[in-house]
Amino acid sequence: MIYQESKTLLEVRGLCATVNGIEILKGINLTVKSGEVHAIMGTNGSGKSTFAKVLAGHTAYEITGGTVVFEGKNLLDLAPEERARAGIFLGFQYPIEIPGVANNQFLRLAYNTAQVQRNKDELDPLEFDDLVREKMKLLKMNPDFLDRSVNEDFSGGEKKRNEILQMALLDPRLAILDETDSGLDIDAVRIVANGINQLAKKDNATILITHYQRMLNYIVPDYVHVMESGRIVKTGGKELALDLESHGYDWVSVEQPATVGT
Amino acid sequence: MSVVTGNSYLKNLLHGQSQLATSPLEKLNRLRANAVDRVSALRMPNIHDEEWRFTDISPLTKMSFQPIRIASPLQVSDVEHFYLSEAVTRLVFVDGVYAPHLSTQLSDTSEDSSVVVSNLSAATSENLATIEPYLGHHTEFQDNVFAALNTTFLHEGALIIVPRNVSVEMPVHLLFIATQKEVASYPRCLLISGSGSAVTVLEDYVALQEEAYVTNTVAEIVLADNAIVNHIRIQRDSNQAFHIANCAVSLARESRYQSVSVALGARISRYNLNVLLADEGAECTADGLALISNRQLADTHTCIDHTKPHCTSRQLHKCIVDDAAHAVFNGKIMVRPDAQLTDSSQSNRNLLLTSKARVDTKPQLEIFADDVKCAHGATVGQLDNEEIFYLKSRGLSEVTARNLLTYAFGAEIIDRIPIASLKFQLEQTVLERTQRS
Ligand SMILES: Nc1ncnc2c1ncn2[C@@H]1O[C@H](COP(=O)(O)OP(=O)(O)OP(=O)(O)O)[C@@H](O)[C@H]1O
Ligand SMILES: [Mg+2]
Numbered sequence: 001m002i003y004q005e006s007k008t009l010l011e012v013r014g015l016c017a018t019v020n021g022i023e024i025l026k027g028i029n030l031t032v033k034s035g036e037v038h039a040i041m042g043t044n045g046s047g048k049s050t051f052a053k054v055l056a057g058h059t060a061y062e063i064t065g066g067t068v069v070f071e072g073k074n075l076l077d078l079a080p081e082e083r084a085r086a087g088i089f090l091g092f093q094y095p096i097e098i099p100g101v102a103n104n105q106f107l108r109l110a111y112n113t114a115q116v117q118r119n120k121d122e123l124d125p126l127e128f129d130d131l132v133r134e135k136m137k138l139l140k141m142n143p144d145f146l147d148r149s150v151n152e153d154f155s156g157g158e159k160k161r162n163e164i165l166q167m168a169l170l171d172p173r174l175a176i177l178d179e180t181d182s183g184l185d186i187d188a189v190r191i192v193a194n195g196i197n198q199l200a201k202k203d204n205a206t207i208l209i210t211h212y213q214r215m216l217n218y219i220v221p222d223y224v225h226v227m228e229s230g231r232i233v234k235t236g237g238k239e240l241a242l243d244l245e246s247h248g249y250d251w252v253s254v255e256q257p258a259t260v261g262t
Numbered sequence: 263m264s265v266v267t268g269n270s271y272l273k274n275l276l277h278g279q280s281q282l283a284t285s286p287l288e289k290l291n292r293l294r295a296n297a298v299d300r301v302s303a304l305r306m307p308n309i310h311d312e313e314w315r316f317t318d319i320s321p322l323t324k325m326s327f328q329p330i331r332i333a334s335p336l337q338v339s340d341v342e343h344f345y346l347s348e349a350v351t352r353l354v355f356v357d358g359v360y361a362p363h364l365s366t367q368l369s370d371t372s373e374d375s376s377v378v379v380s381n382l383s384a385a386t387s388e389n390l391a392t393i394e395p396y397l398g399h400h401t402e403f404q405d406n407v408f409a410a411l412n413t414t415f416l417h418e419g420a421l422i423i424v425p426r427n428v429s430v431e432m433p434v435h436l437l438f439i440a441t442q443k444e445v446a447s448y449p450r451c452l453l454i455s456g457s458g459s460a461v462t463v464l465e466d467y468v469a470l471q472e473e474a475y476v477t478n479t480v481a482e483i484v485l486a487d488n489a490i491v492n493h494i495r496i497q498r499d500s501n502q503a504f505h506i507a508n509c510a511v512s513l514a515r516e517s518r519y520q521s522v523s524v525a526l527g528a529r530i531s532r533y534n535l536n537v538l539l540a541d542e543g544a545e546c547t548a549d550g551l552a553l554i555s556n557r558q559l560a561d562t563h564t565c566i567d568h569t570k571p572h573c574t575s576r577q578l579h580k581c582i583v584d585d586a587a588h589a590v591f592n593g594k595i596m597v598r599p600d601a602q603l604t605d606s607s608q609s610n611r612n613l614l615l616t617s618k619a620r621v622d623t624k625p626q627l628e629i630f631a632d633d634v635k636c637a638h639g640a641t642v643g644q645l646d647n648e649e650i651f652y653l654k655s656r657g658l659s660e661v662t663a664r665n666l667l668t669y670a671f672g673a674e675i676i677d678r679i680p681i682a683s684l685k686f687q688l689e690q691t692v693l694e695r696t697q698r699s
Contacts, residue, residue: 056655059647084657096652100670100677109666110656117657149670166656 001200002222003035009174009205010055010075015066016230017054024050026230027066032174032205039208039216039241042227043249048209049093051227052178056090057083071173085117087173091163091180093209097151103162104146107132111169135168138198140191156183164192168199175199176207181215193218213245226252271323272301272407275446278328279414286387290416293398297413304407316590316622317561319530322504327446327476329415333359334441336470341439344468346683349435351379353420356439357475358447360384360418368434378423379434382450385421392423397452400482400510400538408506408532412448412480419450419479422463426456426486433462433492433681440500443473451481455489457514462492462680469500469527481509485517487541492520494679496688499527501558511537513544513573522678525552525560526691532561539566539573539601547576551675553695555584565594566608568601568631577608582672582696583619594626595638601631608638613645613671661698668696 010032017025024047032038040048054061055068057080068075075083098106104125111131112122123131133143139161151159160180167175177196181189196219200206208219216224216238224240225232226249234240234252244252276298285291306323307314333356341364345352354364360381368379378385386393398416403409420436438449455461467477477499485491491511499505505528511519525531537546552560566575581589589612597604612621623640645667653663672692679685 058651079660080651080654081657081659081663084655090655092652096648098649098652098667098670100674101666106653106656106666109658109662113657113659170656 001035001037002033003202006034006202008032009034009071011067011069013067015051015054015068016064017050017061018064019050019061023064024061024230025054028230028232030225030232032207034205035202036222037200037206037208037219039210039221039224040227040232041210041224041241041244046227047230048227049178052090052176052209055176056080056088084170085113089167089170089172089175091160091167091175091177093178093182095151095159095163097149097153099149099152101150103148103150104129104132106150107146107166107169110166114170132165132169135165138168139165139195141165157185157188160184161188161192164195168195171199173204174207175204176209178209179211180208181210181212189214190218213241216241228252269302269305271306272304272411274326275411276301276414282415282417285417287390287393287397289394290386290397293413294416297403297410297416300403300410301407301414304405304410306407313563316588317530317532317559319504319532322476322530325444325474327444329446329448330357330359330442333357333361336361336364336439336441338364340470341437344437344439344466346433346435346464346681348681348683349433349464351432352435352437353379353381354437354439355418355447355449357442357445358418358438358449376425377428377430378421380421382419382421382452383417389421389423392454393421393452396454396482396484398482400484400512401480401508402510406508408478409480409508412450412478412508415448416450419452422451422453422461424455424459424461424489427458428456429460430462433464435464435466438465438467438477438479440467440469440473440475440477440503441471443471443475445475447475447477449477449479451479453481453483453491455483455485455491457486458488459486460490463494464681464684465493465495467497467499467505467527469498469503472500472502474502474504474529475500476504476506479507481507483509483511483519485511485513485519487515487517489514489517490520491518492680494681494684495521495523496684497523497525497527497531497533499531501527501529501556503528505531507532508534509536511535511546513537513539513541513546515541516543518545520547521549522675523550523562524675524688525550525554525562528558528560530559530561533563535562535564537564537566537575539568539570539575542570543572544570545574549577549675549678550579551672552581552583552589553672553692554582554587554589555695556587557585558587559590560587561590563592565596566606567596567598568604568606569598570600571602571604573601573604575606575608578675579610580671580675581612581621582615582668583612583621584615584695586616586618587620589621591621591623591640592626593624594628595636597629597631597634597636599630602633604631604634604636606634606636610640611671612640612642613668614642615668665697669693672696
């Protein structure tokens with residue numbers, strides 16, 4: 001939701017990034033204020049996931065230009081774990097499987113790291129177990145997933161729910177959810193969307209990367225951005241997503257060939 | 263010529279062999295005599311031998327080792343920290359010598375009285391007919407000087423006989439404790455599992471002192487139709503020690519052999535595991551972990567031989583190599599012409615923690631049947647960057663992420679050990695050895 005006088009959480013200016021010398025991000029501008037929900041849409045390969053991973057600090061990408069300020073701090077100076085502790089959360093498009101690392105152990109480590117950051121007490125395994133089961137209930141997740149290795153042999157939808165479970169535990173300031181809706185069945189979209197809505201507050205913000213209106217029926221975006229070849233080429237309100245759904249991306253490119261976003 | 267030096271070294275090792283008491287089992291006396299002949303004809307292997315290409319055992323040949331007759335006077339309190347709560351039946355050997363006062367034989371527990379769990383020398387005469395067909399039958403020593411040496415000294419070790427359709431509930435703990443330097447011990451284990459029987463056996467090599475000694479062991483495991491054997495093998499010898507082991511397993515129809523072997527200790531260790539899937543429907547799982555550091559060398563050679571149709575084998579062997587340590591894996595899967603519908607998979611994964619750490623891996627698949635499903639592969643590398651990034655993106659520090667992943671790499675094998683307290687112990691060991699600060 002857009003609040004008057006809410007403060008800027010994230011300020012991206014002219015962000016350029018390359019991978020193996022190939023330029024992928026070519027000058028992204030984006031401002032996210034607290035309380036807002038932004039949707040980023042765009043064709044396959046336009047750079048959405050790259051943008052998300054660059055914000056989370058993935059080292060495979062080299063930043064070749066621009067600035068990113070998060071709550072007054074220069075985000076690009078921070079290591080991935082420092083960004084996470086500062087309140088950035090990336091829900092991965094393709095969450096990786098980590099054989100041998102028990103999900104509950106991993107979740108507790110992550111949760112306790114966040115607790116330390118917030119100057120709160122760490123939870124022991126028993127206390128944490130109560131908490132995590134509570135959160136899993138909201139997401140209608142089977143507690144059996146706690147004893148399994150992180151994402152190992154989880155179905156596509158189960159991996160996405162596990163991402164949202166992590167988000168619920170970490171309670172981030174800025175959640176970047178990369179195609180969290182893909183792979184979810186109809187009920188799961190609603191459940192996950194409810195979960196995300198419950199976490200949305202006045203002092204945090206969400207960036208949803210998606211291809212479909214489906215998710216946006218539940219989580220109403222304040223802004224919709226269209227990405228194209230490493231840039232945001234159009235920004236509008238929630239109706240833009242509906243227009244895209246009926247007209248496709250060609251319509252954007254034709255109407256507004258090389259505009260820079262916000 | 264090296265043959266001459268080799269022989270004089272070997273001759274020296276045989277010192278005292280002729281004083282072994284004659285066994286009531288005539289076959290055993292013949293085996294020893296044969297083995298003495300073989301030892302005289304063979305030489306110590308060196309890196310020019312294909313089977314020993316990556317494992318230089320010359321440090322072993324620079325020292326002399328002799329068996330001892332009288333065990334160190336250990337008390338229960340000296341060794342009980344090695345005991346496992348689940349394993350009530352326990353045979354303890356100190357420097358190769360059976361220690362009855364530290365052991366709990368099966369007859370002392372409430373398990374089925376038809377089961378034999380005893381030290382070999384004491385139980386031989388009562389079980390002559392049962393032992394006769396199997397002892398020495400499965401371990402080839404014609405060209406294997408270490409198996410031959412073990413056979414020359416064959417007189418003590420563990421004998422386990424599980425009659426048909428008997429399931430031994432509790433695991434059997436074979437505990438080999440080393441206490442002195444320059445001692446050679448030659449334990450022999452013989453496990454005969456009758457049709458439809460089930461048993462879990464833990465072979466556990468430990469040390470009370472950081473000394474140089476040599477353990478040269480041979481285990482023979484025979485599974486009749488439908489038998490199930492869980493075999494856990496933990497080698498936690500002193501870091502100065504030499505550990506050479508041969509294990510031969512033979513599986514009859516529909517039987518199942520499941521093993522986990524863990525190598526943590528020894529300066530140089532070599533484990534040869536030969537599994538013969540001798541009849542239809544036999545299944546084997548042979549998992550392993552070598553976790554080594556400093557200048558340790560751990561060599562695992564396995565051969566899984568599919569001779570008949572419908573057999574299954576699964577193998578996951580992992581090495582975590584730290585400092586300037588060196589791991590060797592040579593895993594052969596043989597699928598004979600008769601072995602149609604074989605289902606076999608083998609994977610060797612190696613984690614090198616430093617740039618000086620080294621691994622030599624050689625998975626070998628030899629297939630002579632046409633309707634089979636075989637998968638094998640080996641990886642050597644560092645931790646996966648995407649996995650590290652995932653953990654860091656949740657706020658875990660670089661060090662924590664690395665520690666967690668390294669631990670997980672080893673824990674995957676430890677988790678397959680079916681004895682809870684041992685699993686817990688080893689998890690702690692893996693944790694201690696893989697954590698950086
Ligand atoms: N490591 C890499 N090496 C080479 N090219 C890469 C690499 N990573 C990404 N790219 C390229 O960068 C472009 C943007 O990829 P990205 O994953 O950001 O797209 P996306 O917008 O998320 O697409 P989708 O909608 O399919 O998820 C693609 O053309 C991709 O092939
Ligand atoms: Mg993407």
